[in-house]
Amino acid sequence: MIREAAMLHVKEGLEGEFEAAFRRAEPIIAGMKGYLSHSLSKCMEETHKYLLLVEWETLEDHTKGFRGSPKYQEWKALLHRFYSPFPVVEHFQDLSNSDYVKRKTD
């Protein structure tokens, strides 16, 4: 499992409009091959900042499958105009959970 993480800086004043657009965009990403789950959460310290997390089966499901798909154009059209600056998207390999679950059930 690969976790995509992006800190989204939404232009101030557009937070409500962004959240509504994100709700329309969710089914796009959720319908992609290799999609496992996602969350969008709103920063309590800086209220125009959001954390997007998407879990994918493989890195390529995101970087090639999703970004190379026609659906990505719909995603972009819905969301990209809200960001300033444009977000850095990074990928993370999970280390802790399975070990921890193992220890809990020992």
Add this chain to the structure above:
Amino acid sequence: MIREAAMLHVKEGLEGEFEAAFRRAEPIIAGMKGYLSHSLSKCMEETHKYLLLVEWETLEDHTKGFRGSPKYQEWKALLHRFYSPFPVVEHFQDLSNSDYVKRKTD
């Protein structure tokens, strides 16, 4: 549910030692009041960077309960020496999942 998120920059060369220390530290956080779940994942683009996510019932379970507890001193002793710079820890309120689950089951 509150999601604590911190990007951890681990001193280069100490990644293996940090991961082993984190495995020892996991039961500390997992035993706290209000703890729901956590994950540690390793950045694929910058391999000395890690994303720590912890889900808490309330903000205060983290900021007061955990940080104010004697157990936090153990957590610090295990982990804080690996970080440079010291991480910024932020808190996020989840927006997407419950709505999305609702729509999926409609």
